[in-house]
Amino acid sequence: MINFSKMHGAGNDFIIIKAEEIKGVDYSMLARKVCDRHFGIGADGMMVVEDSQRSDIKMIYYNSDGSQGEMCGNGIRCFSKFVYEKGIVKRDVFLVETLAGIKEVKLTIGDDDLVEKILVDMGKPILKAESIPVITQKEIFINEIIKVGDSKIIASSILMGVPHTIIFVNEIKENDVYKLGPQIEKHDIYPKNTNVNFVNVINNRFIEVDTWERGAGKTLACGTGVCASVYAAYHLKYVGKSVDVHVPGGRLNIYIDDDNRVFMEGTAKFICDGKYYSS
Known part of the structure; x- marks a missing residue:
């Protein structure tokens, strides 16, 4: 017992x-x-x-x-x-x-x-591709094209304690999370597999995230995934340093300090x- x-x-x-x-x-x-x-x-x-x-x-x-x-x-x-x-x-x-x-x-x-x-x-996200790890000739893997089945997907990968791949979309479709999530999770370029985050940027202070988690499947929220998603969006100048994130299970607040450390509340x-x- x-x-x-x-x-x-x-x-x-x-x-x-x-x-x-x-x-x-x-x-x-x-x-x-x-x-x-x-x-x-x-x-x-x-x-x-x-x-x-x-x-x-x-x-x-x-x-x-x-x-x-x-x-x-x-x-x-x-x-x-x-x-x-x-x-x-x-x-x-x-x-x-x-x-x-x-x-x-x-x-x-x-x-x-x-x-x-x-x-x-x-902590600080790691963008270095070999540390995530991603099999690529690129030093960092941001806004790169990967082939998933018959589709070409623009993906960005970050190590936020665990590997995360971010897919920016204009609308999060649950069917895509279930269909593309497991394929990207176990894609050949990710030797340790990856978490997969589908992200819709609403404005520079608010984003939506839906995650297919490595080893767990679709979940209602992923803390490291939200942090990775915000940092990827910040790196690409889509958002500022303080962002509210809506996930299927609720909301999280993320901010990035001047030393590029990510804080989650x-x-x-x-x-x-x-x-x-x-x-």
Whole structure:
């Protein structure tokens, strides 16, 4: 029996478990089981809370298909609310260790001592193609043409902790997300696969994003994807440094500082606590 919490950030839902609950358990196999929406609890991903030797706390993240992710933007907001409200970390500013590096988190705490908003320093995006990685002769992969089936798509790829590919469109069509998303995710030029973000720029302060996540499929929101999308739009001079982003599950606020660091602010919500009877 495993104690867990289920949370969501803008509709991107997660199972969170303390490491002491699952000693000796294969995290990848457990993620596939608990994230299954028919035979498990159901979620886009699973996070494990571990002690850290390098920061205040460590976040281990797995996608619903059992693959490990370096980082998850909506996940880290849920994780941060979890560790604060469960009394594991009782500071409003702290550091979270991830496979994508150490992230600083700042919490807005209400009078009831509950977390109202979470601001995360997501770090600097990496545009260097070989670091994302993208197989190309180009130094950076911005506004380049890739062939997907019979179509030619203009794509931009960025490493925002995890690989992201951004497709700018005049209108986001759900059918394109389901059809093109998985093809681009596993395209030959992306040896580690990629997340795929379809982006509609409304004006220089507001964009819409719909994401096909690597290892999870279409989700209601992707924090790192939103950050990558805003930075790509900023790099191409489509938007300014402060952008509101609408995703199917809600809204996120993103801003870029003078050092090109990307900051994400949004909420996180508890759905339930429960017990999982592992088989």
